[in-house]
Amino acid sequence: MDTGFVRQFVDYCQYQVRSAPYWRTGMHIYLVGDELLHVGSPTECTGFAATHTGWIQMRVIVLDGPPGSAVDDWEAISETTLWSPHGRLSVHSMMGSTTDELSEIAVPAGLIRVRAHARNRVHESVRTDTDRPEQHELLVWPVTEDVGPRTLRASPTRREWEIKTDRAAEYAMLDVIRPYDKHEELDPDLPRVSVRRRGELPPPGRLPVGAFAVELIRIDDDTLEWRWLPEDGFPPDDRPSIVRREGAEICHQGLTGRHAIMLGLVWDHLLSKDPDAPPAWESVLHARAAEQREQDERRRRQAAEREARDWGGTPPTDTLRAAGGDARSLARMDRPLLDRLDALPPARQREVAVWAARRAMRVAGLEHLDWIADLLATVEAGGALPAEFTDEYGRIAWERLRTDPAVPNTVVAPPGGPDDFHQQSLAFPALLALAAENPLLAAVDAVRIAALAHGKDGYRALLAEVPAD
Template sequence: MQTLLDQVVPVHYHLFYIRSSDDWGDDLGKGGQANGLCGAAYPGSLTFTTGIHTGRVPVRVELHDTEPPLDPMWEEVVEASYRPDTADVHLAEWDGPSHPLPMPVRNYRVRFCGVAFDFDEDNFDPDAGDEPVDSPERYLVQFWPAPPAADRVVRETSPGAASWHRTARESPPPKSRKAREEEARRRRAEAAERDERSRLEHEARYWCGRTPSSPGLLAIAPDAVAVARFDRDLLDEIDAATPDVQRAMARWAARHICGLTGLTGQDWVGEGLAALDAGTPPPAAFRDFNAAFARLFEVREEDVVHRATVTVSNWSDGERPRPRIDPRTSALGAVIAARETDPLLAAISTVRLAAQALPDEAQATIAAFRGAFDLP
């Protein structure tokens, strides 16, 4: 005989456990059994019920080569079959540490013995914050090699134990491991399906009702979505155009917004637009946005500083606030954007800037754009 454990064990909710894996079901594993003190319905797991709700009880665990004799001192005795899932067998406290129990993986008979099961707890109320007490209860857990067999009540003397036995017999058996695994798989699949459905719905809202299938549009989502907010169908129509037509669209949008903002009358802007139409390198003023911005406001390029301000407004009056960005800066950005390496990005970016620069003219700009390229 080997003594695997002999110490005082903290008990909460009448429970302590012996486990060999992380799979111990979702209840106490006692439903459908003859006994209600040792739940053995889940493979690899045993759930032991004590008389005391919360406190400390002595527990001794023994491993025998053969069935040991039953000492008459034990008032409550039950037996069940047990087979560890792994060699990592341990006694587990409720939300506390584990104590290793070195046991080979094989079939065992387990005997759970107790004394003073109906210790009077009338003066102890865990819900009122009472401190745990030491109970006169004590328990013995014995293992020995044996083939699987039905659980049984060997000795019953207390009303408390009888009540637990009756509850176990009247409760339905727990689901099998296979059924629990299948249910867990089904729940994971349902959760994944819900997540995917939610993702697709969110994505469709983001794309103003319809997520594009075009990898090109998906790659430039922020610019593309901005255009979709003005005209969702226009997004797909620009995407369907050939690269040459997309370049032409970019040049048209850049020239259109420069005209609306009064920049085409300035020679240096005219030179930038002419170079764009001719497909020649940009003049120095349109080398990049900072250069164009410095030229427009007649400041040194090294003095240009980018700063962003976010304002949260309640548009309860139905009127969208006027943009604080000078529309001419959007026009300059359109001339720069028209030279993007990707023709689709060039077209989408310039149309976006043209529509956003002057919100009151946005729908007229979109209509003019459609007319210029015979779009429905």
């Protein structure tokens, strides 16, 4: 497939070649590459033009296999590898613009090699109408291993770039261990690939990677197994891979295409750094871990402060926390009282619940109704609530309260509530609270309801009378 030469806009002398949607920020330019191509991410590289802002001519040719030797009429030729999980490639300006011919070009799915050619690169400050247009050509073909970026022909006006292998490895390893973004499409299940670099086989051992580690296990004199740890902690790859010595090179085999290009940059670093020095990414991961611990501690402290405010100034005990919202509501009224109720033995908690239920009935004018008076006498003697107060949340008892002509009809202004709340409806749940199996919950709920039934002008006096000692 050959797009032919088409017009492509460039910004700040740059264009992007992308082999997947733009999910994340790539590596900074000027870390890995030459004057023509810089590695950006597993799915992106940056091409450089002489034209600062304007149009160049661009052509993409997709091949079935490696091209022949470099053609002489190109001034600069460079190569790099990209990962194309879905078999698509596009060329964009730095600001994102492209042309139809250069958008979503079909390429082989998997690892692809990109060879960039450039000619007529005359800076626009000295370009004249007689100069031929700047042209760039990309050859693309499938590969099964990444050999890293290479300069096949340097321009006569070549600028020397310092390859920053440490910083590149830092970005690369962070990219390898990062999880998929929530909006990122998962890679398809494509054949595993390899990375090849020139260097000596490292000794067996453990390579720290923040919360992870890589175990290099000796298999024989020329072979190591690369295994991510912990294996049960969602490692970047749950399958071990193999690192082999092949002459003056090492070949890391059995990698996911998503990781291969970045692990190539990791190997560039490992094979060149001082063996006793920590890997480049460790200081970043340590700093991130420390920052995460600080954030977790800050969130924990803020949550504790919020909880303390919700509970009247101090954090609740586990038993109070289990009692839930009723206990929290009473805490806002009288936290010391709540703590005293929590400290009582279960039998005394049950007695307080019955006391509070009677006081709620009394203030609402319900204490002397025969059926309520008999119920209060029963529970004060240690008896249980009848079924009409326990089944279906006391539906039958509520209906009797609603239909009994002897029930008074008064209103009260509960603390924090409206000025005309039906007092009998507010007080009646204090009886239903006695059905709770947890005596602390029964006491807390009954006291809270009794306080509400006494209204905003009387609830403090009632709470002062609660026999919680």
